[in-house]
Amino acid sequence: MSGVKLDRVVKTYGAVQVVHGIDLHIKPKEFVVLVGPSGCGKSTTLRMIAGLEEISGGTIAIDGRVVNRVAPKDRDVAMVFQNYALYPHLSVAENIAFGLRIRRTPREEIRRSVAEVAEILGLTQYLERRPADLSGGQRQRVAMGRAIVRHPKVFLFDEPLSNLDAKLRTQMRAEIRRLHNRLGVTSIYVTHDQVEAMTLADRIVVMNGGRIEQIGTPMELFTNPANLFVAGFIGSPPMNQLRGRVVRDADGPAVMIRDIRVRLPRDVSVEDSQEVLLGVRPEHVLLAARSNATPVPISLDLVEPLGSEALLHAEIHGQPFVIKAPTQGDVGRFSGLDMIHLPAEELKVFDAETGRSLITHQVSGG
Amino acid sequence: MRETQESTSLTTEELVIEARESLRDRIRRRAVWAGDHFRREWQLYVMLAPAIIWFVVFLYKPMYGLQIAFKDYSIFRGISGSPWVGLEHFQQLFTNDQFLRAIKNTLAISALNLLFGFPAPIILALLFNEILNRTYKRTCQTIVYLPHFISSVIIAGIVITAFSPSAGIVNTALRWLGMEPIYFLTRPEWFRPIFVGTGIWQEAGFGSIVFLAAIAGINPALYESAVVDGASRWQMMWKITLPSILPTILIMLIIRIGNIMEVSFELIILLYRPATYETADVVNTFVYRQGLQSGQYDLAAAAGLFNAVVAFVLVMLANTLSRRLSKTSLW
Amino acid sequence: MTQWNMYSRGDKIFAMTCAILVGMFTAATLYPFIYIAAVSFSSGFAATAGKVVLTPIDFTVEAYRFILGDPRFWNSYKNTFIYTIGGTAMSLVLIIPAAYALSRPQLVGRRFWNLFIAFTMWFNAGMIPFFLNMRDLGLLDSMFGIIIGFAVNAFNIILLRNFFESIPRSFEEAARMDGANEFQVLWKVFVPLAKPAIATITLFCIVSRWNGFFWAMVLLQSEEKIPLQVFLRHTIANLSDTEEFAMTALDASYSAETITAAIIVCSILPVLIVYPFIQRYFEKGILLGGVKE
Numbered sequence: 001m002s003g004v005k006l007d008r009v010v011k012t013y014g015a016v017q018v019v020h021g022i023d024l025h026i027k028p029k030e031f032v033v034l035v036g037p038s039g040c041g042k043s044t045t046l047r048m049i050a051g052l053e054e055i056s057g058g059t060i061a062i063d064g065r066v067v068n069r070v071a072p073k074d075r076d077v078a079m080v081f082q083n084y085a086l087y088p089h090l091s092v093a094e095n096i097a098f099g100l101r102i103r104r105t106p107r108e109e110i111r112r113s114v115a116e117v118a119e120i121l122g123l124t125q126y127l128e129r130r131p132a133d134l135s136g137g138q139r140q141r142v143a144m145g146r147a148i149v150r151h152p153k154v155f156l157f158d159e160p161l162s163n164l165d166a167k168l169r170t171q172m173r174a175e176i177r178r179l180h181n182r183l184g185v186t187s188i189y190v191t192h193d194q195v196e197a198m199t200l201a202d203r204i205v206v207m208n209g210g211r212i213e214q215i216g217t218p219m220e221l222f223t224n225p226a227n228l229f230v231a232g233f234i235g236s237p238p239m240n241q242l243r244g245r246v247v248r249d250a251d252g253p254a255v256m257i258r259d260i261r262v263r264l265p266r267d268v269s270v271e272d273s274q275e276v277l278l279g280v281r282p283e284h285v286l287l288a289a290r291s292n293a294t295p296v297p298i299s300l301d302l303v304e305p306l307g308s309e310a311l312l313h314a315e316i317h318g319q320p321f322v323i324k325a326p327t328q329g330d331v332g333r334f335s336g337l338d339m340i341h342l343p344a345e346e347l348k349v350f351d352a353e354t355g356r357s358l359i360t361h362q363v364s365g366g
Numbered sequence: 367m368r369e370t371q372e373s374t375s376l377t378t379e380e381l382v383i384e385a386r387e388s389l390r391d392r393i394r395r396r397a398v399w400a401g402d403h404f405r406r407e408w409q410l411y412v413m414l415a416p417a418i419i420w421f422v423v424f425l426y427k428p429m430y431g432l433q434i435a436f437k438d439y440s441i442f443r444g445i446s447g448s449p450w451v452g453l454e455h456f457q458q459l460f461t462n463d464q465f466l467r468a469i470k471n472t473l474a475i476s477a478l479n480l481l482f483g484f485p486a487p488i489i490l491a492l493l494f495n496e497i498l499n500r501t502y503k504r505t506c507q508t509i510v511y512l513p514h515f516i517s518s519v520i521i522a523g524i525v526i527t528a529f530s531p532s533a534g535i536v537n538t539a540l541r542w543l544g545m546e547p548i549y550f551l552t553r554p555e556w557f558r559p560i561f562v563g564t565g566i567w568q569e570a571g572f573g574s575i576v577f578l579a580a581i582a583g584i585n586p587a588l589y590e591s592a593v594v595d596g597a598s599r600w601q602m603m604w605k606i607t608l609p610s611i612l613p614t615i616l617i618m619l620i621i622r623i624g625n626i627m628e629v630s631f632e633l634i635i636l637l638y639r640p641a642t643y644e645t646a647d648v649v650n651t652f653v654y655r656q657g658l659q660s661g662q663y664d665l666a667a668a669a670g671l672f673n674a675v676v677a678f679v680l681v682m683l684a685n686t687l688s689r690r691l692s693k694t695s696l697w
Numbered sequence: 698m699t700q701w702n703m704y705s706r707g708d709k710i711f712a713m714t715c716a717i718l719v720g721m722f723t724a725a726t727l728y729p730f731i732y733i734a735a736v737s738f739s740s741g742f743a744a745t746a747g748k749v750v751l752t753p754i755d756f757t758v759e760a761y762r763f764i765l766g767d768p769r770f771w772n773s774y775k776n777t778f779i780y781t782i783g784g785t786a787m788s789l790v791l792i793i794p795a796a797y798a799l800s801r802p803q804l805v806g807r808r809f810w811n812l813f814i815a816f817t818m819w820f821n822a823g824m825i826p827f828f829l830n831m832r833d834l835g836l837l838d839s840m841f842g843i844i845i846g847f848a849v850n851a852f853n854i855i856l857l858r859n860f861f862e863s864i865p866r867s868f869e870e871a872a873r874m875d876g877a878n879e880f881q882v883l884w885k886v887f888v889p890l891a892k893p894a895i896a897t898i899t900l901f902c903i904v905s906r907w908n909g910f911f912w913a914m915v916l917l918q919s920e921e922k923i924p925l926q927v928f929l930r931h932t933i934a935n936l937s938d939t940e941e942f943a944m945t946a947l948d949a950s951y952s953a954e955t956i957t958a959a960i961i962v963c964s965i966l967p968v969l970i971v972y973p974f975i976q977r978y979f980e981k982g983i984l985l986g987g988v989k990e
Contacts, residue, residue: 052870069402073876085871089889098885099875146875403805409879410798414810417795420849421814428822428830445829490722496715498701506723508976513726515968517908519926523933523961524729527736533954535732538747571726575980599708632911636930650824657825658915670823678820685819 002063002153002186003028004049010057011044011210019044020210021058026188031180033189035197035233036207043158045207046190050079050156063153078147079156083163084139086131086146093118093127096145117145120179137168144176148183155180157189161196173199194234198222206230228355231279231348237311240321242278243352246270255349258317262294263344267360270349276358279348282311282324286341293341298323300338305331312337435668448664455668464643465669468652471645476626478562484622486566487573488615492603494574495581510571522636525564526551551637554645561637561646565630580614581607617688624684627677649673730965737761737959741952760955764963772921773928774963780843780913780924781906787848788902793895796854797883800861801869811858818851831916838918847905847912853898860894861887896978907968925964933957 004026011019019041026032034042047053049060051072059066067075078099086095093114094101100110118124121141131139140160147155157176161169177200180187191197197204198218206213206221206229214226218234225231231239244255244262248271253264255278262278270276286293298321302313310331312323323340327333349358404411430445435455437448459465490510497503513521528534529550537547550556588606597605631650638646647655649669657666704712731751736744737760738753748754764770798804799811821827836842864887872882888895910926917923923931936953 050870050874052873071406072870072874077874079871079874081867081871083865083867085865085867087868087886087889089892098872102872102876102881102885146871150875403803407803407879410801410804413794413879413883414798414804417791417849417854418810418813420791420845421817423834424827424830424846424849425817425821428826429820431826431829432822434826434829490719493715493719493722496712497719498712499716502716503719506719508973509723510726511976511979512969512972515904515908515972516965517910517926519908519910519929519933520961520964523929523957524733526933527733527954527957527961528729530954533736533745533747533749533952535747535750538750541747567726567729570722579980593703598705599711635911653824658828663825663829667823667825670825674820674823681819 003030004154004186004188005061005064006045006049006058007061008058009045009048009055009060011041011048011053012056017056018210019048022212024205024212024215026186028186029184031177031187031189031200031202032205033191033197033201033203034205034207035191035194036213037233038192040207041210042190042192042205042207046079046156046158046188049154049188050077051075076152077154077156078150078152079158080143080147080160082159084131084143084160086139086142088131091128091130092123092134092142092145095131095142096123096149099146099150113149114145117149120148120182121145136164137172140164140172141175144179148179153186155185155187157187157191159191160189161191162193169196176200195236198234204234206233208233224357224359225279225348226357228277228279228350231350231357235281237282237322237324239348240280240282241350242280242316242319242321244276244278246272246274246276248272257296257319260294260296260317262296262342262347263292264347264349265344265359268349268358269360270358275352277350277352277355279350280321280342281346282322284343284346285323285325286343287323287325287337289341290343292345293343295339295341297338298340300334303331303334310334314340432667432671434664435671437664439664439667441663451664455665456672458665459669459672464647465649465652467644468647468649468669472627472629472648472650474645475558475561475629475648478558479565479629480622480626482562483565483569484619486570488577488611490570491574491577491581491611492607494578495607496599496603507571511575512571513568514572516568518630518632518636521564521568522633525560525637529560552639552641554642557638557642557646561634564633576618577611577614580611584610613691616691620684620688620691624681625677626680627673733958733961736954737962739955740950741955742950744954744958745952757950759950760959761963763951763956764959769920769928770960770963773923773925776840776922777907777925779840780909781903783844784848784906785899785902787844788853789895789899791849792853792857792898793888794883795849796857797861797879797887799854799858802866811855814851814854828915837916838922839916840922842916843909843913843924846916847909853901857891857894857898860891864890893978900975900978929960929964932960 004024006022006024008021008023009019010017010021022041022045024032034045036042044053048055049062051067051070055068059068061067062075062077087098090098096114096117097110100113105113114127115124118127121144123138123141123145126134126138131142134142140163143160160176161172164172173196176189189196189200201218203215203217204221205215208229213233214221214230216224221230221234225234225239228241232241242255242257242262244257247254247256247261251263252266253268253270255262255264255276257278264270289295296316298314298316300312300314304311304313305327308327309324310327312325312334314321314323325334350356351358434445434448436450436452437445438451438454439445439448494503494507497506529536531537531547531549536550540547548556550560584607588610589602592602592606627649629648629650631648631654634646634648634651635654638651650673653666653670653673656662656669701709701712732749735751735753736749738756738758739749740755740757740759743749743754799807799814801807804810831837831842831846834842836846868886868890869882872886877885908926909924910930913924914927914930917927936957
């Protein structure tokens with residue numbers, strides 16, 4: 001099995017640089033998700049790995065071989081496209097067999113491979129149909145079948161689920177992950193959806209503006225975001241950010257949000273009176289008092305029930321603040337809520353200027 | 367700051383060497399890129415080449431041959447061997463009554479085409495749009511598109527038969543009305559009406575396709591809200607349909623004006639005769655007679671060149687105008 | 698027809714008026730064909746006397762017997778088939794690959810090549826230089842000259858190129874990753890996907906070949922090479938020039954008019970037969986051409 005290695009990979013279009021020197025080592029059998037907002041260079045990076053875009057600088061190696069000047073078909077990678085690119089004039093079986101036919105694989109072997117792939121993907125009864133007669137999920141599966149049938153070293157996925165409705169997306173997501181567990185092929189997956197990234201990835205690569213912001217397992221990114229961008233991107237609803245100023249005294253480090261004093265975890269490297277942003281995940285907010293948690297007064301202005309949980313929209317000294325709390329079957333319990341508690345060990349602190357995390361001791365996620 | 371200081375400390379000689387090296391480097395990189403590109407994409411150029419060669423041999427090479435418009439061309443000396451005569455042919459043309467008449471006729475026929483031939487498909491499309499019965503509409507459409515696919519020889523044959531003095535249906539009708547039969551095709555005053563009328567008969571139906579498509583693209587909500595407001599179909603045609611397809615109408619009009627020098631001369635060649643040259647002879651038929659029938663290639667080429675240049679300028683103007691109007695260029 | 702029931706009285710009158718006007722125009726379009734068909738089946742005497750209006754008078758097939766017995770007619774018919782099939786095939790072979798190449802963004806000099814081709818729509822050297830060029834190429838009186846000389850035009854290339862451009866790039870990319878070369882991408886993916894556009898172009902080619910007359914008349918001298926339209930032209934010209942003579946010299950069972958009409962019917966017939974099949978394509982096709990450069 002084969003890894004993929006990117007060394008200072010650069011992409012420029014004319015005078016515009018869109019990918020600014022990316023380093024990324026993907027281990028064999030790993031499922032890596034590139035995630036980021038649109039225009040962050042994730043798709044371009046994937047397409048460079050596929051060979052669909054020229055590499056302007058740096059090197060890409062697949063299975064130890066530098067492929068910068070290797071044609072896509074000779075890189076032994078397969079790609080699932082956002083719009084699937086299924087050939088409408090060919091049946092499902094012919095679509096899956098297309099790559100093998102082009103490569104002049106013996107007829108009997110093609111038949112066997114297609115049958116095998118169809119079996120894996122549950123497409124056996126649809127083999128004679130045309131793509132137009134399939135549902136969105138089935139088309140998606142055919143697109144994957146076309147990739148699987150060639151037994152490539154690496155699978156590339158370019159936002160393969162973004163054309164599906166929400167329900168189907170959840171279902172296909174699980175299917176893709178199960179398939180990976182079964183086949184164990186190195187996979188690189190591009191998406192802008194952080195939930196997809198979290199659920200699918202062994203490791204997530206968060207990209208922004210043509211640079212990598214952070215690489216890590218889903219739980220590492222969730223627990224220890226390296227900066228404000230990652231903190232805001234991973235997790236839903238996004239992490240609350242409260243602007244404040246550091247005070248250090250005998251009680252240990254704390255942040256003053258006007259007159260509210262919030263205690264920080266011990267392992268932060270902050271200087272006195274440093275401007276910081278206090279990061280609080282909506283789901284970490286406590287409604288009841290507890291030791292080592294700072295009580296903070298809020299003014300609640302909207303409750304959005306989601307079923308078992310509710311989103312409470314509030315303000316802390318004019319700064320917006322969202323709380324995710326269990327409803328326990330009754331949203332009436334939130335009425336009159338005017339105090340919340342912020343547990344010190346769950347708080348994040350970021351430099352207000354650079355956006356870098358100021359937490360020193362990295363708790364391992366998972 | 368430190369960097370600028372460092373670079374100013376370099377001597378000019380060093381700078382020149384550096385610049386030369388970076389240029390050489392860039393050229394080398396381009397060469398490597400080009401090598402890679404052609405190794406990978408050579409098939410594209412193989413696909414393109416036959417058509418490009420075709421264009422060179424059959425359309426661009428004649429442009430080289432256009433120089434005979436400025437030469438005393440003789441078949442034996444060939445294009446490049448014939449002596450230059452400057453603008454002599456053009457001087458001849460502009461003192462030639464037949465050529466001036468041909469220009470006048472071209473413009474006159476085009477003007478009539480514009481006046482009567484241009485609105486016809488629009489009106490037809492508007493009428494089609496009001497028909498509710500789909501089968502009736504489809505059937506009529508199928509029939510009125512048909513003449514477009516009929517060759518000009520046949521069209522001419524039909525016209526000749528229909529307008530024939532003794533046997534033609536038109537003269538039969540005139541006789542019924544107690545009028546004297548007219549030999550239409552030998553009468554100069556009848557040529558243009560017959561020619562333009564034939565054009566409408568042949569092309570109005572097919573021309574309506576573009577406008578029908580434009581009508582089909584109108585947002586149905588516009589009509590629905592008009593119905594709610596109590597508008598009649600007549601009012602909707604004037605207040606919604608027509609304004610909505612106005613951009614299409616304008617663009618088609620501009621194309622028509624750009625092509626004003628193009629008269630379907632095939633049909634003219636088939637229908638005119640010396641007796642009707644007076645109103646029927648256009649620039650292209652003049653070129654045909656002078657060049658291909660009388661062998662005065664150089665003079666005819668000059669007339670053709672004049673026509674082509676005027677047409678080119680008009681088409682370019684039309685293109686710019688429509689681009690400005692629609693922000694999408696027309697090929 | 699629910700819409701009809703919602704119409705006011707005025708709307709109904711308006712819609713009826715429109716339907717009647719369209720009906721009149723349609724009838725006016727159709728009438729010449731019916732008239733010609735009627736003349737072709739009438740006796741020469743009835744036709745010459747101007748008695749034919751809607752239906753054949755003194756029904757006879759003499760005119761057809763006259764024309765179908767002429768071997769030159771059959772030979773020109775055969776030639777037209779050769780020009781139509783050979784010319785259309787030649788056009789497609791040249792146009793399809795070129796349009797594909799021009800639609801690919803990776804083609805170096807794409808803008809230049811597009812302009813190179815589009816320029817010929819705006820400016821051409823004209824009749825005389827084209828004719829002299831054909832002569833210099835040795836393509837006078839040559840069947841191959843007719844087939845190759847009119848095989849390509851810029852409009853068809855641009856039409857098809859636009860269609861290829863509208864096909865998502867991922868189709869090309871997926872095929873390439875599957876190992877297809879450019880020819881395979883074109884032949885196995887893009888040609889099937891562009892079927893409507895290719896059908897349209899094929900249709901345009903067939904129609905212009907079938908109807909092509911002027912250049913065949915100018916370039917071909919040998920009688921055995923001329924297509925149907927030129928034969929038709931000769932026959933009509935001969936008959937109408939000798940009209941007075943024709944009346945007396947020919948048997949009264951056919952005349953110049955009935956023979957002309959019969960030839961017209963014979964040459965329209967193939968068009969009428971295929972017309973219903975092609976109709977659905979050209980409506981779409983003409984709109985494809987209106988796409989931007």
